Amino acid sequence: MNISSSGRSVAILNARPGSGADLFGFLLWHGAAGSGHTLVHLDPFGLSDGFTQTFSLVHEERQPVEGSEQAVITDACLGCGSCALLCRFGAVRRTRISGNAASHRTPWHIDPLNCIGCGVCARFCPSGAIVMRRSAIGTLQISRRPETGSTAISILLEPGRDITDCSVARAIREGKNRRTGDGANLFITGLSVTSPVAPGVCTEAEILIFTVSPVPGAERFLDKAVEITSGTGRRPRVVVTDSDRNPERAHSLEVYSRAAGLEPSGHLPSCAAWHAAELYGANADRLISDAGPASPLNIISDILR
Amino acid sequence: MSQTGSSQSSGTAAPKRLVVAVASHRGGLAATALATDLAILFAAQGRETALVDADAIVPAVSARLDVAWAEDTQVGGMQPDIDPTRCQRCGACSDFCAFDSLDLEPEGIRYTPDRCVACGGCRKVCPSGAISERQRFLGVLRKGSAGPRLTLFEAKLAPDALPWNAAMVAWVRQSARGFPMQVVKAVPGMGRASREAWHNVDLVLWLDDRPSGKTTDSASLPGIESSRVIRIRCRTQVAAPLPVPPGNVSDDAEFSFPESLELATALTHTGRFLAQPGPWTEIVYAVFSRICSGHVPAVMGEGTRT
Numbered sequence: 001m002n003i004s005s006s007g008r009s010v011a012i013l014n015a016r017p018g019s020g021a022d023l024f025g026f027l028l029w030h031g032a033a034g035s036g037h038t039l040v041h042l043d044p045f046g047l048s049d050g051f052t053q054t055f056s057l058v059h060e061e062r063q064p065v066e067g068s069e070q071a072v073i074t075d076a077c078l079g080c081g082s083c084a085l086l087c088r089f090g091a092v093r094r095t096r097i098s099g100n101a102a103s104h105r106t107p108w109h110i111d112p113l114n115c116i117g118c119g120v121c122a123r124f125c126p127s128g129a130i131v132m133r134r135s136a137i138g139t140l141q142i143s144r145r146p147e148t149g150s151t152a153i154s155i156l157l158e159p160g161r162d163i164t165d166c167s168v169a170r171a172i173r174e175g176k177n178r179r180t181g182d183g184a185n186l187f188i189t190g191l192s193v194t195s196p197v198a199p200g201v202c203t204e205a206e207i208l209i210f211t212v213s214p215v216p217g218a219e220r221f222l223d224k225a226v227e228i229t230s231g232t233g234r235r236p237r238v239v240v241t242d243s244d245r246n247p248e249r250a251h252s253l254e255v256y257s258r259a260a261g262l263e264p265s266g267h268l269p270s271c272a273a274w275h276a277a278e279l280y281g282a283n284a285d286r287l288i289s290d291a292g293p294a295s296p297l298n299i300i301s302d303i304l305r
Numbered sequence: 306m307s308q309t310g311s312s313q314s315s316g317t318a319a320p321k322r323l324v325v326a327v328a329s330h331r332g333g334l335a336a337t338a339l340a341t342d343l344a345i346l347f348a349a350q351g352r353e354t355a356l357v358d359a360d361a362i363v364p365a366v367s368a369r370l371d372v373a374w375a376e377d378t379q380v381g382g383m384q385p386d387i388d389p390t391r392c393q394r395c396g397a398c399s400d401f402c403a404f405d406s407l408d409l410e411p412e413g414i415r416y417t418p419d420r421c422v423a424c425g426g427c428r429k430v431c432p433s434g435a436i437s438e439r440q441r442f443l444g445v446l447r448k449g450s451a452g453p454r455l456t457l458f459e460a461k462l463a464p465d466a467l468p469w470n471a472a473m474v475a476w477v478r479q480s481a482r483g484f485p486m487q488v489v490k491a492v493p494g495m496g497r498a499s500r501e502a503w504h505n506v507d508l509v510l511w512l513d514d515r516p517s518g519k520t521t522d523s524a525s526l527p528g529i530e531s532s533r534v535i536r537i538r539c540r541t542q543v544a545a546p547l548p549v550p551p552g553n554v555s556d557d558a559e560f561s562f563p564e565s566l567e568l569a570t571a572l573t574h575t576g577r578f579l580a581q582p583g584p585w586t587e588i589v590y591a592v593f594s595r596i597c598s599g600h601v602p603a604v605m606g607e608g609t610r611t
Contacts, residue, residue, distance in 0.1 A: 018493070118404075119426060120429065
């Protein structure tokens with residue numbers, strides 16, 4: 001299979017969460033002709049271990065990923081508590097140990113899971129005890145497939161952290177740098193349109209593909225896909241996944257997509273089954289060749305043509 | 306334990322009061338279907354039940370139910386209001402804003418609401434007192450009846466108010482306060498909006514399909530004690546090798562509980578699982594009886610839904 005005009009950045013996002021965008025992205029990255037392609041996987045839980053194992057990935061690097069700036073209370077804190085009054089997000093806390101006197105409480109601290117990074121506390125702390133710092137919100141994992149020279153990059157978030165625009169930008173930058181060879185593509189996947197960072201990814205990628213499975217309410221997710229891509233000037237594609245589960249609904253979703261200004265670009269049946277069986281690994285080649293016209297590579301070569 | 310016999314035989318009564326969140330590590334694990342059907346089951350047991358859709362970006366639970374919407378409540382937050390006659394164009398506010406919501410331009414300060422969190426910092430740093438705050442529209446809270454004793458609550462966030470996502474989840478949960486039974490459908494993942502969905506609940510059902518041993522421990526779900534988390538291992542087995550025949554997954558799904566609950570994706574069963582028993586019905590009852598912390602003897606047969 002030959003993906004002709006290559007060297008593009010392609011974002012494959014779930015319209016509805018769980019519609020198999022990551023599977024689709026894995027298969028494209030695995031099966032695309034040429035070498036040196038990069039996969040950027042933005043799922044909050046990183047690349048699954050199954051994926052890493054079945055593609056015999058060599059772990060190259062792990063780098064901390066920093067989030068946006070957050071407030072940290074230093075030892076210079078006098079304990080006045082004005083920061084707690086100023087914070088509108090309830091991020092400044094202390095815990096009562098015993099009794100009611102101030103001495104019976106822990107020092108003021110900032111809960112990084114709730115600090116939004118506005119900097120109001122740091123600016124107005126009378127003793128200058130609060131600094132704004134970036135801290136790690138997760139790990140950037142970089143893996144390579146020696147036989148093809150392709151790279152897989154993912155962000156593994158610490159529990160409770162949200163993926164941020166700057167960490168996404170970092171992963172994409174890394175992904176672009178690590179493409180080797182002229183025609184190498186960048187595939188970005190793992191997000192759904194309900195993610196706050198999805199609009200940024202849609203601006204970044206040249207080709208946008210939304211996967212959607214025929215479940216109740218799928219149309220609302222397509223509407224959201226239209227909404228977040230309306231400013232990009234690109235015509236987003238729609239691939240209906242698990243289309244064999246409910247062929248009638250799959251068809252009506254295609255009609256709906258077309259009416260909404262999206263371009264239906266193929267079906268990908270049995271996606272959930274493939275995913276559950278972790279067939280994207282050892283069986284990926286077979287999966288691609290057996291899928292016939294619904295093969296992810298057929299779908300994307302049509303899109304790129 | 307493979308799925309045997311009929312567990313529509315559920316004699317377990319729902320507790321009198323319970324707030325349960327259904328959350329998952331990724332999408333596509335039938336969390337929406339499970340939340341919806343548990344709520345239907347609680348309501349069928351005579352409990353006043355609130356089903357709370359905690360996805361404020363694309364609320365989709367209502368697509369599975371016939372909902373008679375009753376109320377819309379607009380919710381607002383704050384935003385800076387810049388008085389151009391007093392603004393000195395010094396740029397202090399734009400320097401301070403960590404979210405690039407205020408830009409200093411020759412004709413004055415331009416405000417972009419998309420990333421503004423309404424911290425109020427710009428008002429405080431303005432040396433000429435040109436900034437006050439006023440209300441802005443953030444979204445809508447909706448409430449509707451989805452059947453006897455079943456009330457659906459959802460929130461729809463305005464597209465330019467993404468930083469308010471988690472706040473919206475907190476508000477929609479607040480609007481369901483007072484209901485003895487509450488089922489909260491969280492967005493996938495462990496981010497701020499998800500954590501808000503399971504803040505202060507009695508129980509979290511955490512759906513996870515990662516292979517065992519690699520699964521994040523329930524203990525590490527942030528913001529909730531591990532004793533309140535029931536982890537449900539989802540695994541949809543595919544019996545036949547490729548090519549997979551259509552319908553294979555939901556028909557052949559087997560499950561045991563709690564070690565490896567097989568969740569069918571319930572494309573056709575949602576909302577009708579009481580009247581059309583199938584593998585999915587078994588799963589809903591298994592989860593229900595686990596929640597009630599009892600065994601499942603007899604009762605609730607076909608068609609008990611009123």
